Amino acid sequence: MFYYTYVLYSLKDDKLYIGFTSNLKRRLAEHTQGKNISTAKRLPVKLIYFEGHLSKGDAMRRERYYKTTKGKVTLKQIVRKTFTDLHA
Secondary structure, eight states: OOEEEEEEEETTTOOEEEEEESOHHHHHHHHHTTOSTTTGGGOSEEEEEEEEESOHHHHHHHHHHHTSHHHHHHHHHHTHHHHHHHTO
């Protein structure tokens, strides 16, 4: 079983949402259908990054890291082309 750390980009407010899950497809559907309170008012959202982990703890640790200032800088470097394309 894999656990996923994922990043959504809100096309409405230009902000990121970072989370983790064991079922990425189901979780993404919940977000896009407005079933998640954290993103319901920020729709539409787009999945811009995810990474898989064998350990739930590793996925949770990466989620916490990406929510830090340094983590957001790292994340924006990883997906810099995506950000450029979204703002074009």
